[in-house]
C-alpha cells in the first residue's frame with residue numbers, strides 16, 4: 001500500500017536514527033514531505049542526503065524554547081504548511097532513586113516532557129490553519145509501568161501521557177488529534193543506560209525473555225507504522241489515546 005500520507009507535511013523530532021528515522025522513511029515512502037529536527041547535526045545531514053528531496057534537516061535542541069519555535073517556523077516555511085507534528089526526541093538515564101541527581105532528573109524532564117509542550121505550543125496554530133491535523137507524542141511502556149532504576153525516566157514519560165490527553169481535549173474543537181505512542185523494549189543503543197543498570201546485555205535479555213509474551217525485543221520497524229497510521233486520515237476518529245507496542249507486556 002502506498003500513498004497513505006500522500007501530500008502530508010510533517011515535522012518529526014529525534015529522527016536521525018532508529019525509531020524516528022524509520023518513521024521518517026515510511027512517511028516518505030507513503031507520499032509525505034518531512035522535516036527532521038534533531039540535535040545531532042552530523043547524522044542529520046547524512047540522513048537528509050539519504051532520504052532525498054522529500055526530506056529537510058533542521059538542527060534543534062528541543063530543551064530550548066527558541067530552538068523549537070525556530071524548528072516549527074522554518075519547517076513550516078520549507079513544507080508550505082503543517083499537517084502533523086511527531087515528537088520523538090528522547091533521553092534515557094538510569095539509576096537508583098537514592099543516587100539520582102537533580103541535574104539528571106531535570107535533563108530527562110526537559111527532553112522527554114517539556115519539549116512536547118514547546119512543540120505543541122508553536123505547532124497548534126499552523127495545524128489549525130491547515131483545517132486540522134495530528135500531533136503524535138512519544139512516551140514509553142516505562143511511562144505506564146515502572147521498573148527499578150527508571151524512576152525519573154518513567155516519571156518524565158508518564159507526564160507525556162497526561163499531557164497528551166489534556167492537549168487532545170483542548171485541540172479537538174480545532175480538529176487537531178493528539179495521541180501518544182508507548183513502545184516497550186526496542187533494540188537500540190538508546191537503552192544502554194538501562195542495560196548497564198541491569199548488569200549488562202545478557203541480564204537484560206533474560207528480563208526480556210521472562211516478561212515479554214511475544215518473546216523478543218521490538219525493532220524500529222515494529223513501531224514506525226503506528227506513526228504513519230496516526231498521521232494518516234485512517235485514524236481520523238482517534239484522539240487522546242496511548243498506543244502501547246510492547247509485545248504484550250502491558251495488559
Ligand SMILES: NC(=O)c1ccc[n+]([C@@H]2O[C@H](COP(=O)([O-])OP(=O)(O)OC[C@H]3O[C@@H](n4cnc5c(N)ncnc54)[C@H](O)[C@@H]3O)[C@@H](O)[C@H]2O)c1
Nearest residue numbers: 014017018019039061062088089090140183185186188190
Ligand atoms: N528504544 C526503546 O526501547 C524505547 C522504548 C520506549 C520509548 N522509546 C522512545 O522512543 C524515542 C526514540 O528512541 P530510539 O530508541 O529510537 O533512540 P534514539 O537515540 O535513536 O532517538 C532519540 C533521538 O532524540 C535525539 N535527541 C536527544 N536529545 C535531543 C535534544 N535535546 N534535542 C533534539 N534531539 C534530541 C537524539 O539525537 C536521537 O536522534 C525516544 O523518545 C524514546 O524515549 C524508546
